[in-house]
Amino acid sequence: MITALDHVQLAAPPGSEPALRAYYVTVLGMREIPKPPVLAARGGCWFETAGVQLHLGIEENFHPAHKAHPGIRVTDIERYGARLEGLGAEVVWDAHLPEHRRFYSQDPVGNRLEFLEPDAAP
Numbered sequence: 001m002i003t004a005l006d007h008v009q010l011a012a013p014p015g016s017e018p019a020l021r022a023y024y025v026t027v028l029g030m031r032e033i034p035k036p037p038v039l040a041a042r043g044g045c046w047f048e049t050a051g052v053q054l055h056l057g058i059e060e061n062f063h064p065a066h067k068a069h070p071g072i073r074v075t076d077i078e079r080y081g082a083r084l085e086g087l088g089a090e091v092v093w094d095a096h097l098p099e100h101r102r103f104y105s106q107d108p109v110g111n112r113l114e115f116l117e118p119d120a121a122p
Helices: 017-027 077-086
Strands: 008-012 031-033 045-049 052-058 071-073 092-094 100-106 112-118
Touching: 017 031, 017 045, 017 052, 077 100, 077 112
Parallel strands: 008 052, 071 112
Antiparallel strands: 031 045, 045 052, 092 100, 100 112
16 A cells, blocks of 8 residues: 655756755755765765655766656745746746646756645635
């Protein structure tokens, strides 16, 4: 029986860890969590906020995920989107998901990220 989603892993190119740290910690407001030593030797980095983990793994023949993406719930989405834009991230609003406000952005290596907030109940 499935009880929860533990993490989502995205790929990244070799040597991109400093840019990933700057984006996921400074721009998104996540915190980096340590990888187990045997996995840390492979490169990449892991981030967490509010019990949600994103793992960025190094892939030699990296291609960014343009369609596949994590959907990240946020609060006060307009303010959060403005924060990202103020820190230099592109924010593309999309009104096609009923009963939600959402936008897309990209991490520094081109992976697509969706940020969404359910509309308040009437």
